[in-house]
Amino acid sequence: MTSSSKILSLVKRESFFDDSFFKDSWEDFDKAVQSILDKFDDTGLKVDTGSRSKCRDVYSRIRSSKIDEDLYASQALQITEKDGKFQAVMDVKDFNPSDLQVKVVDDRVVVEGKYEKKSEDGSSMSSKSFYKEFTMPPSADIDQVATALSKDGVLTVKAPKREGDVATRPAGALTSSSSTSSSSFSSSSHQSSSSSSTISSTKKVSMSSSSSSSFSSSTMSSNMGMDSLDDMAKDMKDRLVFSHENVNLKLPQ
Structure with a gap:
Protein backbone atom coordinates (compact mmCIF):
# COMPACT_ATOMS: atom_id res chain seq x y z
CA MET A 1 0.00 0.00 0.00
CA ASP A 18 -0.81 36.31 25.28
CA ASP A 19 -2.70 34.89 22.31
CA SER A 20 -6.26 33.70 22.99
CA PHE A 21 -5.91 31.39 19.98
CA PHE A 22 -3.95 29.05 22.27
CA LYS A 23 -6.27 29.37 25.27
CA ASP A 24 -7.52 25.78 25.19
CA SER A 25 -3.88 24.61 25.24
CA TRP A 26 -2.67 26.71 28.19
CA GLU A 27 -3.59 24.11 30.80
CA ASP A 28 -1.93 21.34 28.78
CA PHE A 29 1.31 23.31 28.51
CA ASP A 30 1.26 24.06 32.24
CA LYS A 31 1.02 20.30 32.82
CA ALA A 32 3.93 19.73 30.42
CA VAL A 33 6.12 22.25 32.27
CA GLN A 34 5.07 20.74 35.62
CA SER A 35 6.21 17.29 34.49
CA ILE A 36 9.71 18.64 33.76
CA LEU A 37 9.86 20.50 37.08
CA ASP A 38 8.82 17.31 38.89
CA LYS A 39 11.60 15.45 37.11
CA PHE A 40 14.50 17.89 37.50
CA ASP A 41 13.63 20.50 40.16
CA ASP A 42 13.62 19.64 43.86
CA THR A 43 12.14 22.88 45.23
CA GLY A 44 8.54 21.72 44.98
CA LEU A 45 7.41 24.38 42.49
CA LYS A 46 3.82 24.02 41.34
CA VAL A 47 2.55 25.65 38.17
CA ASP A 48 -0.55 27.83 38.48
CA THR A 49 -1.68 31.18 37.10
CA GLY A 50 0.26 33.14 39.72
CA SER A 51 3.48 31.14 39.51
CA ARG A 52 3.42 30.45 35.77
CA SER A 53 6.08 33.04 34.86
CA LYS A 54 8.52 31.88 37.56
CA CYS A 55 7.96 28.23 36.70
CA ARG A 56 8.61 28.87 33.02
CA ASP A 57 11.89 30.63 33.90
CA VAL A 58 12.99 27.63 35.98
CA TYR A 59 11.90 25.29 33.21
CA SER A 60 13.91 27.29 30.65
CA ARG A 61 17.05 26.99 32.78
CA ILE A 62 16.53 23.24 33.12
CA ARG A 63 15.98 22.91 29.39
CA SER A 64 19.13 24.88 28.55
CA SER A 65 21.27 22.74 30.85
CA LYS A 66 19.85 19.38 29.72
CA ILE A 67 19.19 19.70 26.00
CA ASP A 68 22.72 18.78 24.93
CA GLU A 69 22.45 15.54 26.90
CA ASP A 70 19.08 14.54 25.44
CA LEU A 71 16.80 16.51 23.12
CA TYR A 72 13.66 14.99 24.55
CA ALA A 73 14.10 14.28 28.27
CA SER A 74 13.68 17.95 29.24
CA GLN A 75 11.20 18.95 26.53
CA ALA A 76 7.78 20.12 27.72
CA SER A 216 -8.47 -4.69 24.15
CA SER A 217 -8.58 -6.83 21.07
CA SER A 218 -10.92 -5.64 18.33
CA THR A 219 -12.57 -9.08 18.37
CA MET A 220 -13.43 -8.93 22.08
CA SER A 221 -17.14 -9.47 22.80
CA SER A 222 -19.01 -7.50 25.42
CA ASN A 223 -19.66 -10.61 27.52
CA MET A 224 -16.08 -11.88 27.62
CA GLY A 225 -15.27 -13.82 30.80
CA MET A 226 -12.70 -12.78 33.39
CA ASP A 227 -10.33 -15.62 32.36
CA SER A 228 -10.13 -14.20 28.85
CA LEU A 229 -9.51 -10.73 30.25
CA ASP A 230 -6.67 -12.11 32.36
CA ASP A 231 -5.19 -13.81 29.31
CA MET A 232 -5.47 -10.58 27.35
CA ALA A 233 -3.77 -8.61 30.13
CA LYS A 234 -0.93 -11.14 30.25
CA ASP A 235 -0.56 -10.92 26.47
CA MET A 236 -0.28 -7.13 26.75
CA LYS A 237 2.41 -7.46 29.41
CA ASP A 238 4.29 -9.79 27.08
CA ARG A 239 4.20 -7.26 24.23
CA LEU A 240 4.51 -3.97 26.06
CA VAL A 241 8.24 -3.28 26.05
CA PHE A 242 9.70 0.20 26.54
CA SER A 243 13.10 0.95 25.08
CA HIS A 244 15.49 3.68 26.24
CA GLU A 245 18.81 4.12 24.50
CA ASN A 246 20.40 0.64 24.58
CA VAL A 247 18.55 -0.56 27.66
CA ASN A 248 15.46 -2.71 27.16
CA LEU A 249 13.10 -3.16 30.07
CA LYS A 250 10.38 -5.77 29.93
CA LEU A 251 7.48 -5.73 32.35
CA PRO A 252 7.50 -8.65 34.79
CA GLN A 253 5.30 -11.63 34.12
Missing part, protein backbone atom coordinates in the same frame (compact mmCIF):
# COMPACT_ATOMS: atom_id res chain seq x y z
CA THR A 2 1.31 3.42 -0.98
CA SER A 3 1.52 5.86 1.90
CA SER A 4 0.10 9.37 1.55
CA SER A 5 1.94 12.41 2.86
CA LYS A 6 0.92 16.06 3.19
CA ILE A 7 2.97 18.96 4.59
CA LEU A 8 0.89 21.22 6.84
CA SER A 9 1.00 24.99 6.84
CA LEU A 10 2.60 26.21 10.07
CA VAL A 11 0.55 29.20 11.23
CA LYS A 12 2.63 31.70 13.22
CA ARG A 13 0.95 33.43 16.15
CA GLU A 14 1.75 35.79 19.04
CA SER A 15 3.28 34.71 22.38
CA PHE A 16 1.64 31.57 23.71
CA PHE A 17 0.03 32.94 26.88
CA LEU A 77 5.28 17.99 25.82
CA GLN A 78 1.66 17.12 26.57
CA ILE A 79 -0.70 14.96 24.53
CA THR A 80 -4.43 14.75 25.18
CA GLU A 81 -7.41 13.03 23.63
CA LYS A 82 -10.75 14.52 24.66
CA ASP A 83 -14.14 13.56 23.23
CA GLY A 84 -12.50 12.06 20.15
CA LYS A 85 -10.29 15.09 19.47
CA PHE A 86 -6.49 14.93 19.50
CA GLN A 87 -4.21 17.70 20.77
CA ALA A 88 -0.46 17.96 21.28
CA VAL A 89 1.45 20.93 22.66
CA MET A 90 5.23 21.06 22.84
CA ASP A 91 8.16 23.39 23.41
CA VAL A 92 10.20 23.80 20.22
CA LYS A 93 11.90 27.09 21.11
CA ASP A 94 15.40 25.64 20.74
CA PHE A 95 14.79 24.34 17.23
CA ASN A 96 15.34 26.40 14.10
CA PRO A 97 11.87 27.61 12.97
CA SER A 98 12.94 27.59 9.32
CA ASP A 99 13.74 23.88 9.65
CA LEU A 100 10.54 22.99 11.49
CA GLN A 101 8.08 20.93 9.47
CA VAL A 102 4.78 19.28 10.35
CA LYS A 103 3.28 16.73 8.01
CA VAL A 104 0.58 14.08 7.92
CA VAL A 105 1.66 10.61 6.82
CA ASP A 106 -1.28 8.19 6.62
CA ASP A 107 -2.77 8.19 10.14
CA ARG A 108 0.26 9.86 11.75
CA VAL A 109 1.43 13.39 12.36
CA VAL A 110 5.19 13.87 12.06
CA VAL A 111 7.05 16.89 13.46
CA GLU A 112 10.64 17.39 12.31
CA GLY A 113 13.25 20.06 12.90
CA LYS A 114 16.89 20.77 13.62
CA TYR A 115 18.75 21.83 16.75
CA GLU A 116 22.04 23.63 16.14
CA LYS A 117 24.67 24.87 18.57
CA LYS A 118 27.90 26.77 18.02
CA SER A 119 31.03 25.94 19.96
CA GLU A 120 32.08 28.43 22.64
CA ASP A 121 34.78 29.89 20.40
CA GLY A 122 32.40 30.01 17.44
CA SER A 123 34.69 27.93 15.26
CA SER A 124 32.36 24.97 14.77
CA MET A 125 28.70 24.04 14.70
CA SER A 126 27.00 20.86 15.83
CA SER A 127 23.47 19.88 14.91
CA LYS A 128 20.88 17.31 15.93
CA SER A 129 17.72 16.34 14.13
CA PHE A 130 14.38 16.57 15.92
CA TYR A 131 11.70 14.00 15.16
CA LYS A 132 8.34 13.39 16.79
CA GLU A 133 5.67 11.08 15.47
CA PHE A 134 2.10 10.82 16.75
CA THR A 135 -0.44 8.20 15.75
CA MET A 136 -3.92 9.69 15.65
CA PRO A 137 -6.81 8.04 17.52
CA PRO A 138 -9.34 6.38 15.18
CA SER A 139 -12.00 9.02 15.81
CA ALA A 140 -9.77 11.99 14.90
CA ASP A 141 -10.20 13.62 11.49
CA ILE A 142 -6.73 13.26 9.97
CA ASP A 143 -7.74 15.49 7.03
CA GLN A 144 -8.43 18.43 9.36
CA VAL A 145 -5.16 18.46 11.34
CA ALA A 146 -4.07 22.04 12.06
CA THR A 147 -0.88 23.35 13.61
CA ALA A 148 0.30 26.71 14.96
CA LEU A 149 3.56 28.08 16.35
CA SER A 150 3.72 30.88 18.91
CA LYS A 151 6.52 33.42 18.56
CA ASP A 152 8.01 32.19 21.86
CA GLY A 153 8.35 28.68 20.47
CA VAL A 154 5.31 26.65 21.58
CA LEU A 155 3.88 24.38 18.90
CA THR A 156 0.32 23.04 18.92
CA VAL A 157 -1.07 20.25 16.76
CA LYS A 158 -4.82 19.61 16.76
CA ALA A 159 -7.16 17.18 15.04
CA PRO A 160 -10.94 17.51 15.51
CA LYS A 161 -13.28 14.57 15.88
CA ARG A 162 -14.40 13.16 12.56
CA GLU A 163 -17.92 14.36 11.69
CA GLY A 164 -20.57 11.68 11.89
CA ASP A 165 -18.34 9.40 13.94
CA VAL A 166 -20.62 7.84 16.54
CA ALA A 167 -18.02 5.38 17.81
CA THR A 168 -16.98 7.49 20.76
CA ARG A 169 -14.83 6.14 23.56
CA PRO A 170 -16.48 6.31 26.98
CA ALA A 171 -14.14 6.97 29.88
CA GLY A 172 -12.29 3.82 30.83
CA ALA A 173 -13.34 1.96 27.67
CA LEU A 174 -11.00 -0.69 26.35
CA THR A 175 -9.33 0.52 23.16
CA SER A 176 -6.94 -0.87 20.59
CA SER A 177 -4.46 0.74 18.21
CA SER A 178 -3.24 -0.48 14.85
CA SER A 179 0.19 1.00 15.54
CA THR A 180 3.12 -0.96 16.96
CA SER A 181 2.54 0.80 20.26
CA SER A 182 -0.12 -0.71 22.47
CA SER A 183 -1.96 2.41 23.64
CA SER A 184 -4.77 4.36 22.01
CA PHE A 185 -2.23 6.70 20.49
CA SER A 186 1.54 6.75 20.46
CA SER A 187 4.55 9.01 20.16
CA SER A 188 8.00 8.09 18.98
CA SER A 189 11.12 10.24 19.01
CA HIS A 190 14.35 9.91 17.11
CA GLN A 191 17.49 11.92 17.65
CA SER A 192 20.70 12.08 15.65
CA SER A 193 23.66 14.40 15.94
CA SER A 194 26.31 15.34 13.44
CA SER A 195 29.80 16.67 14.20
CA SER A 196 33.19 15.04 13.80
CA SER A 197 31.52 11.73 14.55
CA THR A 198 27.92 10.58 14.06
CA ILE A 199 25.83 9.46 16.99
CA SER A 200 22.26 8.24 16.79
CA SER A 201 19.72 7.00 19.24
CA THR A 202 16.09 6.02 19.07
CA LYS A 203 13.42 6.29 21.68
CA LYS A 204 9.86 5.09 21.56
CA VAL A 205 7.46 6.21 24.22
CA SER A 206 3.94 4.90 24.55
CA MET A 207 1.69 7.84 25.39
CA SER A 208 -1.64 7.16 27.08
CA SER A 209 -4.74 9.33 27.07
CA SER A 210 -5.23 11.90 29.81
CA SER A 211 -8.31 9.94 30.82
CA SER A 212 -7.98 6.40 32.08
CA SER A 213 -7.60 3.80 29.35
CA SER A 214 -6.70 0.17 28.96
CA PHE A 215 -6.33 -2.26 26.09
Whole structure:
Protein backbone atom coordinates (compact mmCIF):
# COMPACT_ATOMS: atom_id res chain seq x y z
CA MET A 1 0.00 0.00 0.00
CA THR A 2 1.31 3.42 -0.98
CA SER A 3 1.52 5.86 1.90
CA SER A 4 0.10 9.37 1.55
CA SER A 5 1.94 12.41 2.86
CA LYS A 6 0.92 16.06 3.19
CA ILE A 7 2.97 18.96 4.59
CA LEU A 8 0.89 21.22 6.84
CA SER A 9 1.00 24.99 6.84
CA LEU A 10 2.60 26.21 10.07
CA VAL A 11 0.55 29.20 11.23
CA LYS A 12 2.63 31.70 13.22
CA ARG A 13 0.95 33.43 16.15
CA GLU A 14 1.75 35.79 19.04
CA SER A 15 3.28 34.71 22.38
CA PHE A 16 1.64 31.57 23.71
CA PHE A 17 0.03 32.94 26.88
CA ASP A 18 -0.81 36.31 25.28
CA ASP A 19 -2.70 34.89 22.31
CA SER A 20 -6.26 33.70 22.99
CA PHE A 21 -5.91 31.39 19.98
CA PHE A 22 -3.95 29.05 22.27
CA LYS A 23 -6.27 29.37 25.27
CA ASP A 24 -7.52 25.78 25.19
CA SER A 25 -3.88 24.61 25.24
CA TRP A 26 -2.67 26.71 28.19
CA GLU A 27 -3.59 24.11 30.80
CA ASP A 28 -1.93 21.34 28.78
CA PHE A 29 1.31 23.31 28.51
CA ASP A 30 1.26 24.06 32.24
CA LYS A 31 1.02 20.30 32.82
CA ALA A 32 3.93 19.73 30.42
CA VAL A 33 6.12 22.25 32.27
CA GLN A 34 5.07 20.74 35.62
CA SER A 35 6.21 17.29 34.49
CA ILE A 36 9.71 18.64 33.76
CA LEU A 37 9.86 20.50 37.08
CA ASP A 38 8.82 17.31 38.89
CA LYS A 39 11.60 15.45 37.11
CA PHE A 40 14.50 17.89 37.50
CA ASP A 41 13.63 20.50 40.16
CA ASP A 42 13.62 19.64 43.86
CA THR A 43 12.14 22.88 45.23
CA GLY A 44 8.54 21.72 44.98
CA LEU A 45 7.41 24.38 42.49
CA LYS A 46 3.82 24.02 41.34
CA VAL A 47 2.55 25.65 38.17
CA ASP A 48 -0.55 27.83 38.48
CA THR A 49 -1.68 31.18 37.10
CA GLY A 50 0.26 33.14 39.72
CA SER A 51 3.48 31.14 39.51
CA ARG A 52 3.42 30.45 35.77
CA SER A 53 6.08 33.04 34.86
CA LYS A 54 8.52 31.88 37.56
CA CYS A 55 7.96 28.23 36.70
CA ARG A 56 8.61 28.87 33.02
CA ASP A 57 11.89 30.63 33.90
CA VAL A 58 12.99 27.63 35.98
CA TYR A 59 11.90 25.29 33.21
CA SER A 60 13.91 27.29 30.65
CA ARG A 61 17.05 26.99 32.78
CA ILE A 62 16.53 23.24 33.12
CA ARG A 63 15.98 22.91 29.39
CA SER A 64 19.13 24.88 28.55
CA SER A 65 21.27 22.74 30.85
CA LYS A 66 19.85 19.38 29.72
CA ILE A 67 19.19 19.70 26.00
CA ASP A 68 22.72 18.78 24.93
CA GLU A 69 22.45 15.54 26.90
CA ASP A 70 19.08 14.54 25.44
CA LEU A 71 16.80 16.51 23.12
CA TYR A 72 13.66 14.99 24.55
CA ALA A 73 14.10 14.28 28.27
CA SER A 74 13.68 17.95 29.24
CA GLN A 75 11.20 18.95 26.53
CA ALA A 76 7.78 20.12 27.72
CA LEU A 77 5.28 17.99 25.82
CA GLN A 78 1.66 17.12 26.57
CA ILE A 79 -0.70 14.96 24.53
CA THR A 80 -4.43 14.75 25.18
CA GLU A 81 -7.41 13.03 23.63
CA LYS A 82 -10.75 14.52 24.66
CA ASP A 83 -14.14 13.56 23.23
CA GLY A 84 -12.50 12.06 20.15
CA LYS A 85 -10.29 15.09 19.47
CA PHE A 86 -6.49 14.93 19.50
CA GLN A 87 -4.21 17.70 20.77
CA ALA A 88 -0.46 17.96 21.28
CA VAL A 89 1.45 20.93 22.66
CA MET A 90 5.23 21.06 22.84
CA ASP A 91 8.16 23.39 23.41
CA VAL A 92 10.20 23.80 20.22
CA LYS A 93 11.90 27.09 21.11
CA ASP A 94 15.40 25.64 20.74
CA PHE A 95 14.79 24.34 17.23
CA ASN A 96 15.34 26.40 14.10
CA PRO A 97 11.87 27.61 12.97
CA SER A 98 12.94 27.59 9.32
CA ASP A 99 13.74 23.88 9.65
CA LEU A 100 10.54 22.99 11.49
CA GLN A 101 8.08 20.93 9.47
CA VAL A 102 4.78 19.28 10.35
CA LYS A 103 3.28 16.73 8.01
CA VAL A 104 0.58 14.08 7.92
CA VAL A 105 1.66 10.61 6.82
CA ASP A 106 -1.28 8.19 6.62
CA ASP A 107 -2.77 8.19 10.14
CA ARG A 108 0.26 9.86 11.75
CA VAL A 109 1.43 13.39 12.36
CA VAL A 110 5.19 13.87 12.06
CA VAL A 111 7.05 16.89 13.46
CA GLU A 112 10.64 17.39 12.31
CA GLY A 113 13.25 20.06 12.90
CA LYS A 114 16.89 20.77 13.62
CA TYR A 115 18.75 21.83 16.75
CA GLU A 116 22.04 23.63 16.14
CA LYS A 117 24.67 24.87 18.57
CA LYS A 118 27.90 26.77 18.02
CA SER A 119 31.03 25.94 19.96
CA GLU A 120 32.08 28.43 22.64
CA ASP A 121 34.78 29.89 20.40
CA GLY A 122 32.40 30.01 17.44
CA SER A 123 34.69 27.93 15.26
CA SER A 124 32.36 24.97 14.77
CA MET A 125 28.70 24.04 14.70
CA SER A 126 27.00 20.86 15.83
CA SER A 127 23.47 19.88 14.91
CA LYS A 128 20.88 17.31 15.93
CA SER A 129 17.72 16.34 14.13
CA PHE A 130 14.38 16.57 15.92
CA TYR A 131 11.70 14.00 15.16
CA LYS A 132 8.34 13.39 16.79
CA GLU A 133 5.67 11.08 15.47
CA PHE A 134 2.10 10.82 16.75
CA THR A 135 -0.44 8.20 15.75
CA MET A 136 -3.92 9.69 15.65
CA PRO A 137 -6.81 8.04 17.52
CA PRO A 138 -9.34 6.38 15.18
CA SER A 139 -12.00 9.02 15.81
CA ALA A 140 -9.77 11.99 14.90
CA ASP A 141 -10.20 13.62 11.49
CA ILE A 142 -6.73 13.26 9.97
CA ASP A 143 -7.74 15.49 7.03
CA GLN A 144 -8.43 18.43 9.36
CA VAL A 145 -5.16 18.46 11.34
CA ALA A 146 -4.07 22.04 12.06
CA THR A 147 -0.88 23.35 13.61
CA ALA A 148 0.30 26.71 14.96
CA LEU A 149 3.56 28.08 16.35
CA SER A 150 3.72 30.88 18.91
CA LYS A 151 6.52 33.42 18.56
CA ASP A 152 8.01 32.19 21.86
CA GLY A 153 8.35 28.68 20.47
CA VAL A 154 5.31 26.65 21.58
CA LEU A 155 3.88 24.38 18.90
CA THR A 156 0.32 23.04 18.92
CA VAL A 157 -1.07 20.25 16.76
CA LYS A 158 -4.82 19.61 16.76
CA ALA A 159 -7.16 17.18 15.04
CA PRO A 160 -10.94 17.51 15.51
CA LYS A 161 -13.28 14.57 15.88
CA ARG A 162 -14.40 13.16 12.56
CA GLU A 163 -17.92 14.36 11.69
CA GLY A 164 -20.57 11.68 11.89
CA ASP A 165 -18.34 9.40 13.94
CA VAL A 166 -20.62 7.84 16.54
CA ALA A 167 -18.02 5.38 17.81
CA THR A 168 -16.98 7.49 20.76
CA ARG A 169 -14.83 6.14 23.56
CA PRO A 170 -16.48 6.31 26.98
CA ALA A 171 -14.14 6.97 29.88
CA GLY A 172 -12.29 3.82 30.83
CA ALA A 173 -13.34 1.96 27.67
CA LEU A 174 -11.00 -0.69 26.35
CA THR A 175 -9.33 0.52 23.16
CA SER A 176 -6.94 -0.87 20.59
CA SER A 177 -4.46 0.74 18.21
CA SER A 178 -3.24 -0.48 14.85
CA SER A 179 0.19 1.00 15.54
CA THR A 180 3.12 -0.96 16.96
CA SER A 181 2.54 0.80 20.26
CA SER A 182 -0.12 -0.71 22.47
CA SER A 183 -1.96 2.41 23.64
CA SER A 184 -4.77 4.36 22.01
CA PHE A 185 -2.23 6.70 20.49
CA SER A 186 1.54 6.75 20.46
CA SER A 187 4.55 9.01 20.16
CA SER A 188 8.00 8.09 18.98
CA SER A 189 11.12 10.24 19.01
CA HIS A 190 14.35 9.91 17.11
CA GLN A 191 17.49 11.92 17.65
CA SER A 192 20.70 12.08 15.65
CA SER A 193 23.66 14.40 15.94
CA SER A 194 26.31 15.34 13.44
CA SER A 195 29.80 16.67 14.20
CA SER A 196 33.19 15.04 13.80
CA SER A 197 31.52 11.73 14.55
CA THR A 198 27.92 10.58 14.06
CA ILE A 199 25.83 9.46 16.99
CA SER A 200 22.26 8.24 16.79
CA SER A 201 19.72 7.00 19.24
CA THR A 202 16.09 6.02 19.07
CA LYS A 203 13.42 6.29 21.68
CA LYS A 204 9.86 5.09 21.56
CA VAL A 205 7.46 6.21 24.22
CA SER A 206 3.94 4.90 24.55
CA MET A 207 1.69 7.84 25.39
CA SER A 208 -1.64 7.16 27.08
CA SER A 209 -4.74 9.33 27.07
CA SER A 210 -5.23 11.90 29.81
CA SER A 211 -8.31 9.94 30.82
CA SER A 212 -7.98 6.40 32.08
CA SER A 213 -7.60 3.80 29.35
CA SER A 214 -6.70 0.17 28.96
CA PHE A 215 -6.33 -2.26 26.09
CA SER A 216 -8.47 -4.69 24.15
CA SER A 217 -8.58 -6.83 21.07
CA SER A 218 -10.92 -5.64 18.33
CA THR A 219 -12.57 -9.08 18.37
CA MET A 220 -13.43 -8.93 22.08
CA SER A 221 -17.14 -9.47 22.80
CA SER A 222 -19.01 -7.50 25.42
CA ASN A 223 -19.66 -10.61 27.52
CA MET A 224 -16.08 -11.88 27.62
CA GLY A 225 -15.27 -13.82 30.80
CA MET A 226 -12.70 -12.78 33.39
CA ASP A 227 -10.33 -15.62 32.36
CA SER A 228 -10.13 -14.20 28.85
CA LEU A 229 -9.51 -10.73 30.25
CA ASP A 230 -6.67 -12.11 32.36
CA ASP A 231 -5.19 -13.81 29.31
CA MET A 232 -5.47 -10.58 27.35
CA ALA A 233 -3.77 -8.61 30.13
CA LYS A 234 -0.93 -11.14 30.25
CA ASP A 235 -0.56 -10.92 26.47
CA MET A 236 -0.28 -7.13 26.75
CA LYS A 237 2.41 -7.46 29.41
CA ASP A 238 4.29 -9.79 27.08
CA ARG A 239 4.20 -7.26 24.23
CA LEU A 240 4.51 -3.97 26.06
CA VAL A 241 8.24 -3.28 26.05
CA PHE A 242 9.70 0.20 26.54
CA SER A 243 13.10 0.95 25.08
CA HIS A 244 15.49 3.68 26.24
CA GLU A 245 18.81 4.12 24.50
CA ASN A 246 20.40 0.64 24.58
CA VAL A 247 18.55 -0.56 27.66
CA ASN A 248 15.46 -2.71 27.16
CA LEU A 249 13.10 -3.16 30.07
CA LYS A 250 10.38 -5.77 29.93
CA LEU A 251 7.48 -5.73 32.35
CA PRO A 252 7.50 -8.65 34.79
CA GLN A 253 5.30 -11.63 34.12
